[in-house]
Amino acid sequence: MDAPHPQGEPAAGWVTVEEWSGSSASALSRTAVLTASDSSLTSRRFGSRWGRIGGRMLGAFVPEGFPGSVTPDYVPFQTWDTLQGLSTYIRAMLSTQWFLRDLTGMLGGILFTFYQEGSQETLATMTGMGLGMLLAHITRGHALSVWALFLSLTVFHMYANHKAVESFSLTTLNCERASILLQYFKECSEVLAPKQVSQQEHILPFWSNWRKLIRIKLPHERVHLGAKASMLTHTDMQCSHFIHKQATPADVLKSFIHGLVLTNLAQNGKSQHTEARRWMDNKYTTFISKLQVKGYSTERLLSHSIVWRAHWLHGQLDEKLK
16 A cells, blocks of 8 residues: 655656557557656666667668558569669660650550550550650750750749749648648638649759758748657747647648647647647637638648657656556
8 A cells, every 4th residue: 555645745746658559549558668757767778789780771762651551452562663664764774765765655656555553644655755856856966955945844844843833722730731721720810722832832953952952941841740759859930740649640640730829829829738729629619610611621730750759747746557
């Protein structure tokens, strides 16, 4: 039997955080347990070191959260896709003559046109190959013209890809899209239409690399969902979230919005946690309702796969952990 606490002296408290890892919420394994009290912090790890190393090596070749994050047809598709890519490079090495390579490519496109769903892409490919052969014939022996055409087509290729992605009016919520919508809602109490949001999203990769180089982070980049409990560190202007092992996709979205509110308050130098909690209690439901009116899907947040999850308990030091 535990000894009673002295009269008038409060019992010391404790918090236990369990770290769980897995490909999905239904396939988790416990990896660490942290127990904190007023005077100590202890941690205990589970699983072998070789298992963790093997998991990291596998993670370099498969999507994050594999196999729970992919559909059953992913493995056979990826296997055949890898094999066809390998055969393509081998054939390219064997086809040293330009006309042989182009001829086999055109014949393959013609033979499989009726068996592909992307008939428009097939037509564009064949047209491009025909124009390429014509331009190659015209610019033969003119190195400067070849380089000018190559650079011009490269720039146009990037521009066309940018405009294609920009033309989408997506109603799903990813991290940046949710951040843009929340910022506008906090300023105007209204929600932007999907087309307006797509025009504000950053698409080009060099913009992201340039910001990383000078250490500039957008609000949504300061929110870390699925923080690893045993490796948690304090980073300035970084909001790390433990995701409960039983959290639903809607809970993850709510947690992310809460993190955005926290980082915004921190940038403005305001009291963070109390103000953020008050905003979530008073405004979150209205925000979600207005998103739904505009046609947005609010069932989940499109983010990276959350591999690390947690389970926490708290109570008095003299209580037994079950």
